[in-house]
Amino acid sequence: xxxxxxxxxxxxxMTDADLENTFSEYGTVVSAQVIRDRDTGRSRGFGxxxxxxxxxxMAAQQAADGLEIEGRRLRVNEAQPRRPxxxxxxxxx
Numbered sequence: 001x002x003x004x005x006x007x008x009x010x011x012x013x014m015t016d017a018d019l020e021n022t023f024s025e026y027g028t029v030v031s032a033q034v035i036r037d038r039d040t041g042r043s044r045g046f047g048x049x050x051x052x053x054x055x056x057x058m059a060a061q062q063a064a065d066g067l068e069i070e071g072r073r074l075r076v077n078e079a080q081p082r083r084p085x086x087x088x089x090x091x092x093x
Contacts, residue, residue: 002030003057004079008046010034011070016047023049026063027056048079 007019020032030050034043051057057078065076 002050002052003054005049005051005057005061006046006075006077006079007049007064008075008077009072010043010045010047010074011072012043012045013070014043014047019047019049022067022069023051023060023064026051026060028052 005023010019014034016032016034019034020029023029023032028051030052032047032049034047036042037044049060051060061076061078064074067074067076
């Protein structure tokens with residue numbers, strides 16, 4: 001069963017491939033994505049990594065949490081399900 005991790009405080013220069021390479025030391029990476037601003041395309045400083053198994057995800061979380069890359073200490077946690085978004089405008093009709 002795949003396990004998804006949230007990775008925060010990423011260096012803004014980090015790419016998807018860099019993120020994948022960083023976490024591949026701890027097991028099989030199914031996917032790695034640095035989240036980018038939709039308007040500018042620049043990194044937002046966080047991303048998500050999916051590991052192949054829960055054991056690999058746990059090992060990756062323990063090893064990479066606090067890891068320093070380019071002067072920034074990574075924060076690694078289990079990813080939480082996305083909350084439903086509220087409508088931007090109330091229905092006035």
